[in-house]
Amino acid sequence: MAKGTHEHALDPRNETILISVNGALKPRAEAVVSVFDSGFILGDGVWEGLRVHNGGIAFLDQHLDRLFEGAKAIDMDIGLSREALTERLFETLAANGMSSGVHIRLMVTRGVKSTPYQDPRMTITPATIVIIPEYKEPTPEVITRGVRLFTVHVRRGAPDVQDPMLNSHSKLNCITACIQAAKAGADEALMLDPHGFVATCNSTHFFIVRKGELWTSSGRYCLHGITRGNVLSLAREAGIPAHEKDFSLTEVYSADEAFVTGTFAGLVPVFEVDGRTIGGGREGGPGPMTRRLREFYATLIERECSPRELAV
Known part of the structure; x- marks a missing residue:
């Protein structure tokens, strides 16, 4: 049985990818967020899946429109402009030498909380922004x-x-x-x-x-x-x-x-x-x-x- 449309072959190159966590590039094993992060505690955040081809990100403007509109709807400040977020995406690709056959998961959560509780006013840091690029293609x-x-x-x-x-x-x-x-x-x-x-x-x-x-x-x-x-x-x-x-x-x-x-x-x-x-x-x-x-x-x-x- 397949695993839906995201079924893909494992690619050993993904073991050595660098993942962007709030702008810092981390090896896969070190790319972590706090247990007090809003996304971990509550699923409080928005995200996009992006496709990379020929060194470009397909329909990036449309994806960023949806991301920023979603963030505004939940009253969350992403903390970066569209231009700065775009730059961070391409910096992450460049650091990994990636140009095609890549799928990116861009995730933005409300940030770290002072205590595990749903009220957004308990958030004590800026938004958490994680960019995971993987060599990943459908079977x-x-x-x-x-x-x-x-x-x-x-x-x-x-x-x-x-x-x-x-x-x-x-x-x-x-x-x-x-x-x-x-x-x-x-x-x-x-x-x-x-x-x-x-x-x-x-x-x-x-x-x-x-x-x-x-x-x-x-x-x-x-x-x-x-x-x-x-x-x-x-x-x-x-x-x-x-x-x-x-x-x-x-x-x-x-x-x-x-x-x-x-x-x-x-x-x-x-x-x-x-x-x-x-x-x-x-x-x-x-x-x-x-x-x-x-x-x-x-x-x-x-x-x-x-x-x-x-x-x-």
Whole structure:
């Protein structure tokens, strides 16, 4: 069984990476934060996953928009400007000699607290900023074969409970969904919204293809995915009808194709949902629409990440 779209081969180079902890570059074994850190105690923070290609960071402006908007929503001061944070990202890549095939986890928490308690006024340091760059690419099997999904009972909540549009460190909702899907023998969880319509997956966004049209959820109960938005734009530019709408599992089970999107693996085919075979199934691989959109997306990545030197 796969481990979702983030399944990857171990790369020995990652044992010697340097990780940025508040601007200091630390060997992997020494890259630590305080047990009093807000992120450790409470999951109080926001984060981004970034893809590095040709020495560039794909869609960095969009990712930073989401990071800073999330920080503002939770009234957290990141403590760095966009320009300074960008410089720190590229300094970390340069220190590791990294240019392609790299995935970055950028994490910002509220900082260290005086005591383990939720009130932000107990925070006594500036925000904690950690940058973990790893040589990490999806396995060929995931890209070609795809993933199996299982619809879980865990729902994506309404924004007045915990806004699903926040890319927060608090991921227990998605973790419990992932656990249920794994126990059912699936790779990832398909999650519904409070009304029973399809919302998203536990770590990716979900699309179906029906009669030449591309459908994804309304977007009201999922993160504003960067790859999701780019795929919708690419489809519309190509004249493919692309809809953000409510749809049910009944319409999923009879779909011509399905795929999920994410920064790490791009577009990954879905060959089964709740025991129903989608498209050509496990052996069929990506359907024609998925392959076409994947080609568009690869071209967009190349255009976005023109070759550059490893220097700030």
